[in-house]
Amino acid sequence: MGQPQSKPRFPQPGDHIYCERKGGFYDHHGIYVGDNMVIHLRGAAKKLGELPGCQKCGDKRVENGEIAKVCIDCFLDGETPQIYDYGVSSLEFECRKRGTCCPRHSKPPHEVISTATDLLEQNGFGPYDMFTNNCEHFAVYCKTGSTASFQVERVIATCSVGILAGAAVGLFRNALAKH
Numbered sequence: 650m651g652q653p654q655s656k657p658r659f660p661q662p663g664d665h666i667y668c669e670r671k672g673g674f675y676d677h678h679g680i681y682v683g684d685n686m687v688i689h690l691r692g693a694a695k696k697l698g699e700l701p702g703c704q705k706c707g708d709k710r711v712e713n714g715e716i717a718k719v720c721i722d723c724f725l726d727g728e729t730p731q732i733y734d735y736g737v738s739s740l741e742f743e744c745r746k747r748g749t750c751c752p753r754h755s756k757p758p759h760e761v762i763s764t765a766t767d768l769l770e771q772n773g774f775g776p777y778d779m780f781t782n783n784c785e786h787f788a789v790y791c792k793t794g795s796t797a798s799f800q801v802e803r804v805i806a807t808c809s810v811g812i813l814a815g816a817a818v819g820l821f822r823n824a825l826a827k828h
C-alpha cells in the first residue's frame with residue numbers, strides 16, 4: 650500500500666486555493682481568509698457568477714473594483730477546492746502542472762491574510778490582465794510578497810534539469826566507453 654500523494658483537505662486560513670473554471674480551460678485562484686470567505690482578483694470580463702441572493706456571503710461580501718471577498722461556495726461555483734503548494738523543490742515544480750505550486754516559501758498565514766485584506770481595502774492590485782496581472786499573480790503575491798519571478802524561476806529550473814540530464818547522459822556514455 651503506497652501513501653496517497655496528497656490528501657485532500659479543507660483549506661486553512663491563509664491558504665492559496667484554486668479550482669477549475671469553464672471545463673478546465675483555466676483555473677481560478679484566491680486566498681482563503683477563514684470564516685468561509687475567499688479574497689480574489691477577478692477579471693471584469695469573467696466575473697464569477699455569485700450565487701444570487703447568497704445567504705452565506707450576501708451581507709459579508711465586499712467588492713472593491715476587481716478585488717472581491719465572497720464566500721467559498723460563490724468562489725468555487727460547484728468545483729472542488731485544491732490547495733496551491735509553496736516551497737516545493739525545483740524538480741517537483743517542473744514535473745507538476747503549471748499553476749499548482751511555487752518553489753518560493755509562503756509567508757505566515759496571518760501575513761498572507763493581512764496582505765489580501767489590505768489589497769481588498771485599497772483595491773491596490775491594478776487592473777486584471779490575463780497574462781500579466783491575473784488571479785494567480787494576486788494569490789502568489791499575497792503568499793510571497795512578489796509575483797515577478799515565478800515564471801523566471803521556471804526557466805532557471807528547466808535549465809538546471811537540462812544540465813543535470815546532460816551530465817547524467819555524459820556519465821552514462823563514459824561508463825559505456827569504459828566497457
Ligand SMILES: [Zn+2]
Binds near residue numbers: 700704722723
Ligand atoms: Zn456566497
